[in-house]
Amino acid sequence: MPHPENSRAEDIRRLDERAAALEARTVQIPRDYGSQAAGYGYRLMGVLIGGVFVGLGLGAGADAVLKTAPWGMIVGVLLGFGISIWMAVNSAQRMAAEAAKEWGPPQDLPFDDQED
Numbered sequence: 001m002p003h004p005e006n007s008r009a010e011d012i013r014r015l016d017e018r019a020a021a022l023e024a025r026t027v028q029i030p031r032d033y034g035s036q037a038a039g040y041g042y043r044l045m046g047v048l049i050g051g052v053f054v055g056l057g058l059g060a061g062a063d064a065v066l067k068t069a070p071w072g073m074i075v076g077v078l079l080g081f082g083i084s085i086w087m088a089v090n091s092a093q094r095m096a097a098e099a100a101k102e103w104g105p106p107q108d109l110p111f112d113d114q115e116d
Helices: 006-028 033-064 071-104
Strands: none
Touching: 033 071
C-alpha cells in the first residue's frame, strides 16, 4: 500500500533525527591535549623553581643560626637544585606513565617524502 506524501516526509524527518542521535552518540569530541601538556610543563617548572627557593631559604636560615656567611646559602641552593632535578625527573616519569596509560604508547610521525 503506497504511503501518502506527508507520511514519506515524516519518515524522512524521523530517519534524520535518528541518524543525528546516532552520530551524537558515536562521534567523540576531541580532548584538549595542549592544555594538559601545558599543565605538565608548569608543574615541572614549579618543582624546579620551588626546590631552588627552598634550598635558598634553608641555607639562609643555616647562615643566620650558624654564622657561616655565604656558605650555607651556597650549599642550600646547590642542594635545592639537585633535589629539584631529582624530583622533576621522578615527576616526569610519573606523568609519562599517566600519559601512556591514558593515550596509549607514543607513535612516530609518518615519513615525509617531500624534501625542501
